[in-house]
Amino acid sequence: MNEPLRIGIAGLGTVGASVARILKSKSNSLTHRCGRPIEVTGVTARDRTKDRGVDLAGIEWFDTPEALAASSDIDVFVELVGGDSGAALDSIRTALRSGHHVVTANKALLAKHGVELALLAEEKGLILNYEAAVAGGIPVIKTMRESLAANDVSRVYGILNGTANYILTRMERDEISFEDCLADAQRLGYAEADPTFDVEGFDTAHKLAILTSIAFGTRVAADEIYVEGISNITLADIHAARELGYRIKLLGVALRTATGIEQRVHPTMVPLGSMIGQVDSVTNAVGIEADTVGSLLLSGPGAGGDATASAVIGDVADIAKSLPGHQEAPVFGRPAKELEPYQQAEIAAHAGGYFIRLTVHDRIGVFASLAGHMARNDISLASIVQHGGVKGGEDTQKTVVLVTHETTEADIRTALEAVLADGHLVSKPQVIRIEPAG
Ligand code: NAP
Numbered sequence: 214m215n216e217p218l219r220i221g222i223a224g225l226g227t228v229g230a231s232v233a234r235i236l237k238s239k240s241n242s243l244t245h246r247c248g249r250p251i252e253v254t255g256v257t258a259r260d261r262t263k264d265r266g267v268d269l270a271g272i273e274w275f276d277t278p279e280a281l282a283a284s285s286d287i288d289v290f291v292e293l294v295g296g297d298s299g300a301a302l303d304s305i306r307t308a309l310r311s312g313h314h315v316v317t318a319n320k321a322l323l324a325k326h327g328v329e330l331a332l333l334a335e336e337k338g339l340i341l342n343y344e345a346a347v348a349g350g351i352p353v354i355k356t357m358r359e360s361l362a363a364n365d366v367s368r369v370y371g372i373l374n375g376t377a378n379y380i381l382t383r384m385e386r387d388e389i390s391f392e393d394c395l396a397d398a399q400r401l402g403y404a405e406a407d408p409t410f411d412v413e414g415f416d417t418a419h420k421l422a423i424l425t426s427i428a429f430g431t432r433v434a435a436d437e438i439y440v441e442g443i444s445n446i447t448l449a450d451i452h453a454a455r456e457l458g459y460r461i462k463l464l465g466v467a468l469r470t471a472t473g474i475e476q477r478v479h480p481t482m483v484p485l486g487s488m489i490g491q492v493d494s495v496t497n498a499v500g501i502e503a504d505t506v507g508s509l510l511l512s513g514p515g516a517g518g519d520a521t522a523s524a525v526i527g528d529v530a531d532i533a534k535s536l537p538g539h540q541e542a543p544v545f546g547r548p549a550k551e552l553e554p555y556q557q558a559e560i561a562a563h564a565g566g567y568f569i570r571l572t573v574h575d576r577i578g579v580f581a582s583l584a585g586h587m588a589r590n591d592i593s594l595a596s597i598v599q600h601g602g603v604k605g606g607e608d609t610q611k612t613v614v615l616v617t618h619e620t621t622e623a624d625i626r627t628a629l630e631a632v633l634a635d636g637h638l639v640s641k642p643q644v645i646r647i648e649p650a651g
């Protein structure tokens with residue numbers, strides 16, 4: 214029998230406890246598949262007394278992630294602590310400097326420090342795997358980094374946050390409030406320690422930044438991404454979307470344009486009947502458009518302990534199977550030294566259709582004003598739907614939903630500023646982009 218691969222797990226929460234439990238329960242089949250046993254030799258978390266639902270007898274407990282990362286009794290350091298700095302960052306640096314391969318599910322950290330860590334890993338000839346960091350259980354990193362070597366990618370997009378998709382699905386299906394849906398997602402272990410990352414789009418942006426780097430060979434640039442979350446989406450938007458044949462999804466989209474790379478995260482109208490429109494609940498989906506293969510849509514569970522553990526253990530198994538001296542795929546698909554500088558395309562130039570929901574005072578001249586401002590900005594309307602009139606204080610209010618043909622972000626902004634200035638609106642317009650979806 215070959216020598217066991219010795220792993221240290223830092224973090225025994227939703228993901229870490231699942232990883233430890235599955236490594237134990239599937240130890241025989243993993244040994245067969247990898248050609249050697251995978252043995253957990255060290256663990257750490259904050260609270261040593263907490264019951265994790267997994268037997269840790271015979272495994273050394275370390276007081277800190279850094280102490281575990283520096284141990285000479287591990288070959289692979291598995292970071293499942295979370296956070297883009299502090300213990301997670303320090304321990305991964307320590308593990309690489311100590312000559313240990315690293316597996317992490319930490320997209321926030323990779324979005325901020327991924328290139329630095331890739332340079333360190335590649336310089337040391339070590340593996341830095343992170344399949345679980347993007348789209349949970351979907352093997353998208355491996356697909357993009359290895360299986361699509363024959364392709365130039367033109368667009369990558371997807372539902373990349375399980376919590377946000379779970380909330381939007383439950384709001385539509387069960388008509389329950391945003392807050393109740395979020396509480397359920399937290400109870401199920403889907404949400405980040407700080408759930409604003411999920412609902413305000415930052416977690417999607419972290420994942421998109423990683424996919425963009427692999428797709429386009431550029432340095433990771435999460436801070437350049439245009440980000441809007443779902444916290445302003447109401448049941449009224451969801452109903453209006455449905456009436457017009459759409460569903461609202463939080464999408465991350467990256468594409469190459471003539472002026473750079475357009476990266477954006479925002480609520481998006483996708484056709485009800487499209488494949489991505491059918492991706493519900495905690496399920497994620499990643500669409501890839503590439504020259505040789507054409508279009509791919511990968512879908513599967515995007516969050517949760519076991520689904521994420523599946524990706525983490527797949528990464529560990531790849532290390533167990535790797536041959537000494539064999540050059541692994543570079544961390545971002547090409548050597549980190551050769552990643553190109555990132556050039557962000559202007560969001561104002563984004564072209565597409567728009568859904569605009571307005572609450573207006575029900576007065577003579579409102580429609581003429583709306584139509585006039587749209588026409589003056591070359592915006593062609595595909596449909597107008599109005600609902601009314603609800604008593605609002607002194608007057609009656611109506612909801613007007615406009616769907617535009619393709620136009621630019623800049624024209625929409627100019628037209629809506631003019632509409633606002635006319636004083637017909639009761640509240641800020643709700644603007645949701647429409648994406649041609651697979
Ligand atoms: P979690 O349930 O909050 O678990 C975090 C673990 O880290 C806990 O065991 C905690 O210890 C430990 N920890 C936190 N700070 C520590 C410190 N300073 N020193 C030692 N241990 C520390 O988080 P999670 O959901 O498992 O997520 C872990 C990572 O996976 C994050 O990067 C997350 O973004 C990523 N991820 C999560 C999912 C998911 O569905 N949950 C999916 C994909 C990726 P205690 O238990 O003692 O408090």
Ligand code: HSE
Binds near residue numbers: 348
């Ligand atoms: N909080 C994340 C989500 C976990 O809901 O998608 C998976 O990355």
